[in-house]
Amino acid sequence: MADLSVKIAGVSFKNPVIPASGTFGYGREYAEFYDIGKLGGISVKGTTLERRDGNPPPRVAETPAGMLNSVGLQNPGVEHFIREEIPYLKGTGVKIIANIAGSTPEDYAEMARRLDETDVDMIELNISCPNVKCGGAAFGTDPEVAGGITRLVKAATKKPVMVKLTPNVTDIALMAKAVEAEGADAVSLINTLLGMRIDIKTRRPVLKNNVGGLSGPAVFPVAVRMVWQVANAVKIPVVGMGGIATWKDAVEMMMAGASAVQVGAALFTNPYAPVEIIDGLNRYLDENGIAGVSDIVGTVQPW
Amino acid sequence: MALHVGSYPLVKKEELAKGFYSFTLSCPEAAEAAKPGQFVNLKVPEFSLRRPISICEIDKAAGTLRLVLEVRGDGTEKLAAFEEGDKIDMLAPLGNGFAVNPAEKAAVIGGGIGVPPMLELAKRFSGTAYAVLGFRNEDASILEEDFRACCADTLLYTDDGSKGEKGFVTDGLKKLLSREKLDVIYACGPEIMLKNVIRLADSAGVRCQVSMEQRMACGVGACYVCACRMVMDGEEYYGHVCKDGPVFDSKQLVL
Ligand SMILES: Cc1cc2nc3c(=O)[nH]c(=O)nc-3n(C[C@H](O)[C@H](O)[C@H](O)COP(=O)(O)OP(=O)(O)OC[C@H]3O[C@@H](n4cnc5c(N)ncnc54)[C@H](O)[C@@H]3O)c2cc1C
Numbered sequence: 001m002a003d004l005s006v007k008i009a010g011v012s013f014k015n016p017v018i019p020a021s022g023t024f025g026y027g028r029e030y031a032e033f034y035d036i037g038k039l040g041g042i043s044v045k046g047t048t049l050e051r052r053d054g055n056p057p058p059r060v061a062e063t064p065a066g067m068l069n070s071v072g073l074q075n076p077g078v079e080h081f082i083r084e085e086i087p088y089l090k091g092t093g094v095k096i097i098a099n100i101a102g103s104t105p106e107d108y109a110e111m112a113r114r115l116d117e118t119d120v121d122m123i124e125l126n127i128s129c130p131n132v133k134c135g136g137a138a139f140g141t142d143p144e145v146a147g148g149i150t151r152l153v154k155a156a157t158k159k160p161v162m163v164k165l166t167p168n169v170t171d172i173a174l175m176a177k178a179v180e181a182e183g184a185d186a187v188s189l190i191n192t193l194l195g196m197r198i199d200i201k202t203r204r205p206v207l208k209n210n211v212g213g214l215s216g217p218a219v220f221p222v223a224v225r226m227v228w229q230v231a232n233a234v235k236i237p238v239v240g241m242g243g244i245a246t247w248k249d250a251v252e253m254m255m256a257g258a259s260a261v262q263v264g265a266a267l268f269t270n271p272y273a274p275v276e277i278i279d280g281l282n283r284y285l286d287e288n289g290i291a292g293v294s295d296i297v298g299t300v301q302p303w
Numbered sequence: 304m305a306l307h308v309g310s311y312p313l314v315k316k317e318e319l320a321k322g323f324y325s326f327t328l329s330c331p332e333a334a335e336a337a338k339p340g341q342f343v344n345l346k347v348p349e350f351s352l353r354r355p356i357s358i359c360e361i362d363k364a365a366g367t368l369r370l371v372l373e374v375r376g377d378g379t380e381k382l383a384a385f386e387e388g389d390k391i392d393m394l395a396p397l398g399n400g401f402a403v404n405p406a407e408k409a410a411v412i413g414g415g416i417g418v419p420p421m422l423e424l425a426k427r428f429s430g431t432a433y434a435v436l437g438f439r440n441e442d443a444s445i446l447e448e449d450f451r452a453c454c455a456d457t458l459l460y461t462d463d464g465s466k467g468e469k470g471f472v473t474d475g476l477k478k479l480l481s482r483e484k485l486d487v488i489y490a491c492g493p494e495i496m497l498k499n500v501i502r503l504a505d506s507a508g509v510r511c512q513v514s515m516e517q518r519m520a521c522g523v524g525a526c527y528v529c530a531c532r533m534v535m536d537g538e539e540y541y542g543h544v545c546k547d548g549p550v551f552d553s554k555q556l557v558l
Pocket residue numbers: 061062342352353354355356357358371372373374375376377378379380416419420515516517518519544549
């Protein structure tokens with residue numbers, strides 16, 4: 001048995017496979033399929049200061065090798081998360097990553113303060129949601145704003161802070177460096193790419209929000225490229241995601257420089273995707289005589 | 304565990320009408336757990352998102368579920384290409400299902416592809432339920448004989464009068480309401496039909512449950528894409544069809 005454990009920003013994960021925010025709720029639904037305590041961690045649904053209703057439906061569209069979503073951060077608010085969901089997740093033994101999103105920089109700091117005394121293991125700053133009007137990806141496309149939010153949050157909590165980056169920028173490494181300089185303990189990427197589909201019969205966008213975030217296998221090569229660029233630009237750990245569906249994808253993403261991976265849209269095709277990836281990683285390492293999964297991180301040998 | 308996922312053999316495939324297929328899948332655990340009004344989520348080869356399809360009949364003794372699907376786009380076209388003996392990747396049973404009290408006098412109202420889920424429901428009333436079925440035309444009419452075999456009366460309508468009476472299911476429901484004292488009305492079909500059925504049920508003071516559709520991803524309540532407008536204590540919010548439904552009490556919905 002190879003060693004699958006990884007340490008990111010001081011947090012030990014028993015393996016590097018984490019369901020991505022917004023695709024796994026708070027874990028309860030998938031606990032009907034398997035023991036979610038087997039997972040490395042869970043990045044929970046994006047949480048806001050107050051309850052959010054989200055965007056009108058339809059909120060999903062199929063795309064070649066992927067999907068668009070325009071959920072718009074529907075969630076019951078941070079207090080509900082603290083009261084109802086953290087105790088449940090704690091009981092499963094899984095590492096908890098709180099994914100937070102604000103309409104103002106101060107919102108992020110306030111949520112971080114409230115989460116500071118809770119059992120969450122890490123805070124992931126979602127400055128990259130393409131589906132909300134205030135804040136969201138607008139924060140993640142300006143290095144000054146992204147850095148500023150990181151600084152405020154770092155001052156508000158002792159928890160490790162991971163900043164989730166949007167791919168909808170010209171130079172993602174620049175964004176990563178900006179948040180690293182303000183004290184980010186890790187970065188995660190990529191959030192969804194902004195996309196659109198039109199129903200040619202009705203001439204209407206499929207999504208009621210007109211546009212939405214693209215994810216799934218279609219974005220995988222973009223995500224690998226961005227993780228590679230970011231891993232080369234910063235010293236803090238990088239958590240890679242975007243289109244990962246199999247253990248081979250996870251290995252590829254880790255070779256590009258990811259210390260751990262998150263799995264999102266693949267869950268909708270196969271609810272067992274994360275556990276199958278864990279098993280596949282284990283077999284791959286054993287068959288190749290690799291002692292620990294961390295040994296493959298960043299081992300790509302570029303031409 | 305109530306949820307099952309696996310590859311299940313297609314033991315019987317029938318073309319009920321042009322573009323309408325009946326699939327019987329052998330899946331004993333899912334059949335044992337299933338209730339009328341629940342649905343399954345089928346994986347379509349080469350597609351990312353599964354397709355939700357209602358359970359049409361449950362045979363616990365044979366360990367089978369029957370599904371009826373209409374080809375409406377690329378995904379359902381691909382599903383329709385499965386042949387007997389093929390295995391279909393399915394997640395089942397999902398959602399809440401209808402609340403059934405077999406002692407009540409019930410009417411089941413189905414419009415188009417909303418007809419199949421009403422069949423297992425109607426059977427639960429041991430011959431006492433009334434069915435009102437509506438279709439575009441004769442070529443798109445399905446399952447009439449199945450309903451006649453298990454219902455006290457079956458009224459059939461088509462938009463163009465090519466089969467049964469010309470008109471809408473609401474015409475049939477009005478007729479039923481004038482001659483029977485119903486305890487409960489169940490409906491599945493296009494949203495406009497559901498709205499009109501609820502209006503009739505409300506004015507007759509009869510309880511009403513409806514089954515809703517919305518585009519889905521996870522099918523289990525984890526991704527929040529399948530939003531539908533709900534109301535509780537006067538406050539509106541987005542609930543989720545796959546978990547809060549697909550069956551709703553009409554009083555829970557804002558249509
Ligand atoms: C709870 C529930 C029960 C259903 N029961 C049945 C049934 O018993 N028989 C049947 O034939 N159909 C049923 N449907 C509708 C069926 O899911 C859609 O017709 C089907 O998903 C269309 O897929 P497509 O690829 O052919 O169409 P496309 O339009 O190409 O699909 C594109 C995307 O939109 C989604 N989509 C399109 N139309 C619908 C719709 N009406 N509802 C939900 N998602 C949609 C698809 O799943 C896919 O993700 C049900 C839907 C729901 C939500």
